[in-house]
Amino acid sequence: MVFDTHCHIHDEAYDSDREAVIRRAFAAGVQYMMFPGTDLPTSSAAVALTHRYEGVYAAVGIHPEDAASATPQGFAQLRKWLREEPKVVAVGEVGLDYHWPEPSHEIQKAVFIEQVKMAVELDMPIDIHDREAHGDTLAILRQYGKGIRGVFHCYSGSLEMARELLAMGFYFGFTGTTVFPNSKKLKRIAANLPLERMLIETDSPYLTPPPYRGKRNEPAYVRYVAAEIARLRNMRVEEVERITMENGKRIFNIP
Numbered sequence: 001m002v003f004d005t006h007c008h009i010h011d012e013a014y015d016s017d018r019e020a021v022i023r024r025a026f027a028a029g030v031q032y033m034m035f036p037g038t039d040l041p042t043s044s045a046a047v048a049l050t051h052r053y054e055g056v057y058a059a060v061g062i063h064p065e066d067a068a069s070a071t072p073q074g075f076a077q078l079r080k081w082l083r084e085e086p087k088v089v090a091v092g093e094v095g096l097d098y099h100w101p102e103p104s105h106e107i108q109k110a111v112f113i114e115q116v117k118m119a120v121e122l123d124m125p126i127d128i129h130d131r132e133a134h135g136d137t138l139a140i141l142r143q144y145g146k147g148i149r150g151v152f153h154c155y156s157g158s159l160e161m162a163r164e165l166l167a168m169g170f171y172f173g174f175t176g177t178t179v180f181p182n183s184k185k186l187k188r189i190a191a192n193l194p195l196e197r198m199l200i201e202t203d204s205p206y207l208t209p210p211p212y213r214g215k216r217n218e219p220a221y222v223r224y225v226a227a228e229i230a231r232l233r234n235m236r237v238e239e240v241e242r243i244t245m246e247n248g249k250r251i252f253n254i255p
């Protein structure tokens, strides 16, 4: 049994067959899934799906690419879900993405800081998106994230940065990119981090692993990520699946 700790099945990419995708995941041995919102409408959709399916949990937050949509009322709504919804287990997906020129770094940082403070104040884990923004992400966590815990989803930093994040108590999400043949640096990190801090995720509908690369991703394929980590660490895949599932339940406080 496995836990896909980051997949966007509330996304419109699944509007025509969402039920079938979720059923396929359960049938493939995915016992738990975590759906992170990226703005208010997607957070709301993720929360609604937690009511429909046992095993489905959600995070709510404003993604850096949607940072310009953030408002005080929106932050108040996120807080309300985090306080009142029993299956909303994290602030996310939030962070910084410097790959594209917009929104500006200033807007992204302000929205990220607000949500880091929210996680600290409500004592909830945070699900972080950090793309080409390692320095500022770490600086904000150091300054505003005293005592914070959480996950670097689709981890893309160095082994050195991982050591600092390990000391801070963070977990690391690995996606289908770990399976890509040319991901040498990522494979080295996946082979060397302590397994008790690693999670497996699909980031569906994105980052589809081989042999389905190029197609829409879905949670059932998370087992290809587990298989690659097992291969890299010379372990049994069942062990990787069991330990990463325990890790996911621990960091997201799932009984």
Ligand SMILES: [Zn+2]
Pocket: 006, 008, 036, 093, 203
């Ligand atoms: Zn995501």
